[in-house]
Amino acid sequence: MSATDSAVPDGPVFSTEAYAAIEKAAKSRRSLYAPSVLEQAAELLTAVWAAGEKHGVTPADWGWTTDLTGGTLDVVSRQYESAPEPVRTIAKIVSLNGHLVHALNELGLNARLGGPGVIVPRTPETPRGGRDGDADVEARIYSDGGWALTFNQEGAPVTTIVAPASEAGASQVAEIVRAFVRGELGNVVRR
Known part of the structure; x- marks a missing residue:
């Protein structure tokens, strides 16, 4: 598929369930989140859920052991909460x-x-x-x-x-x- 193909998405690809889960996790945090950050976290969560499903792990299975959704949001957010080296001019x-x-x-x-x-x-x-x-x-x-x-x-x-x-x-x-x-x-x- 070429980059000009209309079937190629323009932005992040995520499930509505993953986005809803990320929005819910964001409400339990003290920070405010730009829509693009929520979308980026939802895209990562969608990918992690898909990888888990290849190994017989459903999205619901993650909940009993870890806060995967919150952790995904935190990992994505970290890159925006501290400046790259060198410090911004x-x-x-x-x-x-x-x-x-x-x-x-x-x-x-x-x-x-x-x-x-x-x-x-x-x-x-x-x-x-x-x-x-x-x-x-x-x-x-x-x-x-x-x-x-x-x-x-x-x-x-x-x-x-x-x-x-x-x-x-x-x-x-x-x-x-x-x-x-x-x-x-x-x-x-x-x-």
């Missing part, structure tokens, strides 16, 4: 934060660069955060790690957003930040 961080500002503004939020991250004004639906409960939201990517979501106030707790360190990843992070600012995720930034 300031220019790369500024570029990624710039992509994030652009993506957030395209979604109708008035985002701007601020300090080491991107500041997004809170809305009436944004969960309370910060000392007085009225802090704006901040998202950023670290030089030696992945994406993060917090309130723009010193000492505020930080929640990891697992997403690629790329322009496409910044767009996915923007969708997650928008959902948080609009109150769709509840207060996922807490101790």
